[in-house]
Each structure stands twice: as C-alpha cells, then as structure tokens.
Amino acid sequence: MTALLVALLLVLLLPLFVGKWQVSLLGLAAQGLLMGWLACRWPHGAGDVSWLTIVDLLLVRGVVLPVVLWRVLRARAAMSGRDGLPPNLLTWAGAVMLLLAAFRAAEVLAPTPALLHLQVAVAISGLLLGFLVLATQGGVFAQVVGVVRIGNAVALLQLGSGHADWVLALAHLVLVGGTLVALRHALIVVREVPAATSAGRESPV
Amino acid sequence: MIPLALVWLPVLGALLLLLPKARARAERILATVGLAVAGLAVWSAVRGDDLLAWHGWLCADATARLFLAVIDPIFAGIALHSWHRVASDPELRPGMARHVALSLPFLAACNAVVLAAHLEVAWLALELSTLVAAPLVARTGTAVAQRASWQYLLFSLAGLGLVAAGFVCLDRGLVAGGHDPELLLQPLRHGLAAGATAWSAVGIGMILLGLCTKLGLAPMYTWLPTTYDEAPTSVAAMLGAVQFNAAFVLLLRVVEVGRPAHGELITVVLVTVGLLSMVVATASLVATRNLKRLLAYASVQHGGVLAIGVGVGGPAAYGVLLYAASNAFIKAILFLTAGQIHRHCQTKDTGAIRGLIQALPYSGLLLMLGTFALLGFPPFGSFFGELLILSALVETQRMAVFGGFCALLAVAFVATGRTVFPMIWGNAGPAERRPGQPIWGALPKLVFVGVLVALGVWMPATIDALLRQAAGGMR
Numbered sequence: 001m002t003a004l005l006v007a008l009l010l011v012l013l014l015p016l017f018v019g020k021w022q023v024s025l026l027g028l029a030a031q032g033l034l035m036g037w038l039a040c041r042w043p044h045g046a047g048d049v050s051w052l053t054i055v056d057l058l059l060v061r062g063v064v065l066p067v068v069l070w071r072v073l074r075a076r077a078a079m080s081g082r083d084g085l086p087p088n089l090l091t092w093a094g095a096v097m098l099l100l101a102a103f104r105a106a107e108v109l110a111p112t113p114a115l116l117h118l119q120v121a122v123a124i125s126g127l128l129l130g131f132l133v134l135a136t137q138g139g140v141f142a143q144v145v146g147v148v149r150i151g152n153a154v155a156l157l158q159l160g161s162g163h164a165d166w167v168l169a170l171a172h173l174v175l176v177g178g179t180l181v182a183l184r185h186a187l188i189v190v191r192e193v194p195a196a197t198s199a200g201r202e203s204p205v
Numbered sequence: 206m207i208p209l210a211l212v213w214l215p216v217l218g219a220l221l222l223l224l225p226k227a228r229a230r231a232e233r234i235l236a237t238v239g240l241a242v243a244g245l246a247v248w249s250a251v252r253g254d255d256l257l258a259w260h261g262w263l264c265a266d267a268t269a270r271l272f273l274a275v276i277d278p279i280f281a282g283i284a285l286h287s288w289h290r291v292a293s294d295p296e297l298r299p300g301m302a303r304h305v306a307l308s309l310p311f312l313a314a315c316n317a318v319v320l321a322a323h324l325e326v327a328w329l330a331l332e333l334s335t336l337v338a339a340p341l342v343a344r345t346g347t348a349v350a351q352r353a354s355w356q357y358l359l360f361s362l363a364g365l366g367l368v369a370a371g372f373v374c375l376d377r378g379l380v381a382g383g384h385d386p387e388l389l390l391q392p393l394r395h396g397l398a399a400g401a402t403a404w405s406a407v408g409i410g411m412i413l414l415g416l417c418t419k420l421g422l423a424p425m426y427t428w429l430p431t432t433y434d435e436a437p438t439s440v441a442a443m444l445g446a447v448q449f450n451a452a453f454v455l456l457l458r459v460v461e462v463g464r465p466a467h468g469e470l471i472t473v474v475l476v477t478v479g480l481l482s483m484v485v486a487t488a489s490l491v492a493t494r495n496l497k498r499l500l501a502y503a504s505v506q507h508g509g510v511l512a513i514g515v516g517v518g519g520p521a522a523y524g525v526l527l528y529a530a531s532n533a534f535i536k537a538i539l540f541l542t543a544g545q546i547h548r549h550c551q552t553k554d555t556g557a558i559r560g561l562i563q564a565l566p567y568s569g570l571l572l573m574l575g576t577f578a579l580l581g582f583p584p585f586g587s588f589f590g591e592l593l594i595l596s597a598l599v600e601t602q603r604m605a606v607f608g609g610f611c612a613l614l615a616v617a618f619v620a621t622g623r624t625v626f627p628m629i630w631g632n633a634g635p636a637e638r639r640p641g642q643p644i645w646g647a648l649p650k651l652v653f654v655g656v657l658v659a660l661g662v663w664m665p666a667t668i669d670a671l672l673r674q675a676a677g678g679m680r
Binding site: 105108127130131134140144146150151153154157161167168170171174175177178179181182185186188189 | 336362366373374377
C-alpha cells in the first residue's frame with residue numbers, strides 16, 4: 001500500500017517537472033489506475049470501499065477521462081507544449097512548497113497510522129497541485145487537467161473515510177458526470193472557439 | 206407534501222415537454238409551473254410551520270421558507286419575462302422548448318438545495334443545477350458564450366470539488382470525535398458541537414472556500430463577470446438571483462452547524478473573503494464600461510457584503526437575510542432591464558447609451574430604481590440590510606473592517622452612479638427614441654420594485670417573523 005501511495009505521489013509530481021501534455025495525460029491515467037489498484041487492495045477494517053468507487057477510479061478516471069482528453073487534444077490542430085505548466089524553477093519551487101505544506105497538514109490531521117498519514121498527505125498534495133494548475137493556467141487543456149486532478153484528490157481522500165452510503169455514491173457519480181460534461185464542453189470550446197474576441201449577439205430570452 | 210411538490214412540479218413540467226404539443230407552448234408551461242411553484246412557496250412561507258418530507262431529508266424550516274419565497278417568485282417573474290419576449294418576437298420560439306427543458310430542472314435543483322436537510326443532498330442538487338445551467342449560458346452559441354459557459358462549469362466544478370473534499374474531512378472529524386459520519390444537519394450540529402477536531406476545522410474551511418467560489422467571491426471570482434456578461438439576460442438573472450441564493454442557503458447551513466465549534470475560523474475566513482471581494486469588485490466597477498459586467502461586479506461586491514455579514518453572525522443576522530432577499534430582487538430587475546437596453550441600443554458600452562428615460566421609459570425607470578436600490582438608497586430593503594450589517598460591525602468592535610467596508614462602498618457608490626446616471630438622464634439622439642413600451646413586459650420587474658419597497662418601509666408581519674426566525678437560526 002505504501003509503495004502504491006508513493007508511486008501515486010510521483011505520478012502527481014512528474015508531469016509538473018516535464019511540462020509536456022502527453023506526460024500530463026499519462027499522469028492522469030496512471031493516477032486513476034493506481035488509485036483503482038489501491039482501492040482493490042484496501043485493507044479490511046480501514047473503511048469500506050464500494051464497487052462504484054473502484055469502477056470510477058479504474059474505468060472512468062484511469063481510462064475514459066484520459067481517452068476523452070486525448071480526443072480533445074487531437075481535435076486541436078496545433079497543440080503545443082505551452083498548454084501546460086511551464087517547466088521552470090518557479091513552478092517546481094511552488095510545487096515543492098505545496099508538497100511540504102500538504103505533508104505538514106497531514107502531520108496535524110493524521111499523525112498515525114502511517115498508511116492514513118501518507119494517504120492524507122498525497123490527497124492534499126493532489127488537491128493543492130490541482131489548484132496550482134487551475135490558478136496559473138488559462139489554456140483549456142491545462143484547466144481540464146486541473147479539475148480532473150482535484151477530482152482525483154477528492155476520490156483519494158474519500159477512500160476508507162468510513163462513510164459509504166448511497167448519497168455519497170450518488171455524489172461520486174454526479175462529480176464524475178460533471179467532469180465528463182466539462183470535458184464535452186472543452187471539446188466544443190477547442191473545436192469551435194478559435195479566439196474569444198467577438199462580442200456575442202443578444203440572446204433570445 | 207409541499208417541499209416535495211416544490212421539487213417535483215418543475216420536473217413534471219419539464220417531462221411534459223416530451224409531448225410535441227406541449228413543446229409548441231413551452232413558454233406557457235414555464236410561466237404556469239413558475240407561478241404554481243411561486244404560489245406554493247409563498248403559501249408555505251405565510252403558513253409558518255416547519256415541514257418535513259422524504260424521511261426528514263427535506264425540511265422547510267424558516268431559512269428554507271424565506272429563501273423559497275424569494276427565489277421562486279423571482280423565477281416566476283423571469284418566466285413571465287421570457288413569455289413576453291417570445292410573444293413579442295416569434296422568431297425566438299424555436300429555441301424555447303430547450304430553454305424550458307433546462308430551466309425547470311434548474312428550478313427543481315435550486316429548490317432542493319434550499320430544502321435539503323442533508324449537506325451532501327444539498328451539494329448534489331447544487332451540482333445538478335450547475336450542470337443544467339451550463340448549456341443555458343452557452344445558449345446563443347457564439348464563441349464567447351461557449352467559453353463563458355466552459356469557465357462557469359470549470360470554476361463551479363473546482364469549487365464544488367473543494368466542498369466535497371470538505372465533507373470528507375468533516376466525516377473523518379466526526380469519526381475521530383467518536384460520532385457517526387452523518388451529514389444530516391441535526392446530528393451533524395450535535396456531532397460538531399461535541400468537540401472540534403483538526404479534521405472538522407479543515408473540513409469547514411474547505412467547504413467555505415468552495416462555496417465562496419460557487420458564489421463568485423474572491424479570489425476565485427473571475428468566472429462570474431464573464432458568465433453574467435455572456436449568458437442570456439434571463440439566464441444571468443436566474444444565476445444571480447436564484448442559484449446564488451440557493452448556494453447562499455447552503456453556506457448558511459454550514460455556518461449554522463459549524464459556528465459552535467469553529468466560530469473564529471468561520472469569521473476570519475468569511476470576513477477576509479468578503480473584504481477581498483469588495484476590493485476587487487470596487488476596482489472593477491471603477492474600470493468597466495460594460496453594463497452587464499458592471500452589474501456582475503456589483504454582484505461580487507454584494508456577495509462580499511453578505512460574506513462579511515455572515516462572518517460577523519449574531520447581530521448582523523437579520524440584516525444579512527434582509528440584504529440577501531433584497532439583492533435577489535435587485536439583480537433580477539437589473540439583469541432583465543439590461544437585456545432590454547442591450548437589445549434596443551445594440552451595445553453594452555455604457556458610454557454609448559444615453560437618454561434611456563426618454564428612449565425606453567420603463568427600462569429607464571427600472572434601471573434608475575434598480576440602481577438606487579443597488580446603491581443602498583432608502584426606502585429599499587437593501588438600505589436597511591446594509592445599515593444593520595454596518596451597525597453589527599460597530600457593535601462587535603470590528604472598526605477596521607467597518608472603515609474598509611464604508612470606504613469601499615463609497616467608491617463603488619461614486620463609480621456606479623457616475624456610469625449609470627448619464628445613461629438614464631443624458632440626451633438621447635432622435636434615432637434612439639422609441640415611445641410605446643408595453644407595460645405588461647415590465648410588469649414582473651415593477652412587482653419586484655414593489656417588493657423591494659415593501660421590504661424597506663412596510664414589512665408584512667409574517668415576513669418579519671420569518672426573517673427573525675431564520676436570523677435566530679444563524680445565531
């Protein structure tokens with residue numbers, strides 16, 4: 001379990017240090033698959049993990065979202081490496097500082113047991129790094145990646161939280177549905193919006 | 206029964222549109238359902254009992270009844286406005302069925318947010334209202350509208366994602382404190398009051414920041430001006446007056462359950478976010494020359510005022526509720542009027558619009574009254590709401606916040622007046638004059654003005670009692 005969480009942390013960080021969209025996509029897919037694996041191997045007595053969570057993590061976050069995003073990028077005629085976090089010292093310093101803050105927060109929130117401590121630290125890192133991407137990037141692709149990262153972090157935090165009723169399951173589904181709708185919107189924006197400069201005509205009602 | 210009806214009636218109305226004959230009369234269905242739901246909401250507010258439904262998961266308590274009596278009549282007014290628009294311009298009819306098919310579930314979801322006695326159910330409904338509102342924002346199909354819709358969806362998802370993370374933290378906090386991880390309001394209130402943990406503090410903080418994003422408050426407010434500017438005017442009014450208040454009720458619920466254990470944290474977060482929002486909104490109000498953006502920045506500023514009021518709590522509670530209710534009507538009046546002005550003048554540039562009181566008498570008058578209410582002039586309810594929040598700041602010895610609040614309000618006052626008043630009273634060119642605006646198109650907005658005045662000078666006893674009861678819950 002610890003190895004999986006460490007791998008997940010690396011997968012969260014690596015795309016920020018490379019700055020290529022292909023690596024970002026691979027990173028997202030790897031996050032979903034690793035979290036799915038983690039959910040499958042979740043220890044008994046540390047909170048229930050529903051089948052819905054496993055399907056969401058493995059299938060939706062590990063496969064569907066990266067594939068749809070791949071289509072978004074293919075739809076974009078001239079995709080450059082600029083639509084992601086710039087791989088420079090400033091970005092790296094920011095990412096490392098957020099990582100340290102996340103581990104400090106985990107120390108306060110869950111000092112023991114070690115598994116929970118690491119899980120919380122990685123989840124908070126994912127959340128903060130997602131917001132870093134969202135706050136610093138204006139490109140459609142980077143913003144989708146930011147939102148998916150935030151969704152992944154929430155899903156990781158939920159693992160083993162001891163709360164698995166139908167409302168939570170429904171909330172999970174709606175969050176995934178929302179992300180898919182956002183991706184569909186991204187597809188439209190990328191395909192149909194070359195430049196958002198013209199003023200819109202007045203609407204019907 | 207009534208809480209369920211408030212959610213199911215709009216859903217049934219939307220399902221009616223599956224019939225081809227009904228699709229041809231979509232605008233009438235929207236107005237009929239809107240009026241029926243508004244009637245039920247007002248009746249439930251006047252009746253005065255707390256109503257439970259769906260095994261206690263929906264609860265029409267004082268806060269819910271108050272806000273339902275605000276947002277449902279506003280929605281009905283917007284529906285009547287849409288009907289008038291379609292009646293006066295039949296070319297708009299083809300897109301109406303889709304508009305109604307999305308608007309009615311939007312209303313159902315917003316009502317569910319207000320009624321939910323379970324935080325996750327409220328969250329779910331808010332997320333659903335966002336998902337159906339996004340295509341409404343993009344309705345004109347222009348590139349800019351698509352991008353605005355995308356931005357709205359993106360920031361909403363990020364904010365609501367943060368709220369979801371906050372719920373998980375609250376759950377863990379409850380478990381750490383030896384309670385069941387239950388987000389029904391009543392057990393949650395007891396669970397949190399029994400003992401604050403680091404988890405619950407982080408949870409409350411995340412939920413507040415996530416909801417502030419959804420409400421369009423700083424630092425994550427940039428989606429709001431773009432969305433309100435590019436959305437059709439009726440949709441902007443729905444977002445600003447209906448969904449904003451639904452999200453605000455969820456914020457009130459969280460503050461209500463979290464204050465006993467984390468009062469100081471709530472005050473610090475909300476007062477900081479509120480002041481920051483007022484600063485950025487005031488700076489933008491000074492700079493903008495776009496009418497709809499001006500209204501959007503005014504919304505950000507009013508969100509800031511509400512956040513400060515909720516943060517202070519206690520003595521500001523009545524003022525906050527009065528201000529929120531008044532503001533909903535002001536936004537509905539101003540956005541619907543701005544749409545009319547844009548259609549007539551073919552521009553949103555405030556520098557190019559002059560003499561509205563002559564060119565469009567009702568729109569000019571409504572813009573004038575709406576702006577007076579927006580700026581907090583008496584006798585409108587917003588004046589008294591603002592006054593009560595200010596006096597609460599003095600009462601709680603927050604003089605620095607009071608000073609900043611007053612200075613920012615004064616700058617916003619000058620900036621808005623300097624921009625809007627020449628639009629109303631300046632000289633209209635001969636080509637811009639168009640006498641003969643029909644009164645029934647302006648009727649919903651005139652009723653809203655009447656409500657605003659009533660909230661200020663003649664508060665019905667039942668509404669006053671409802672406000673006091675809801676304010677009691679906030680304390």
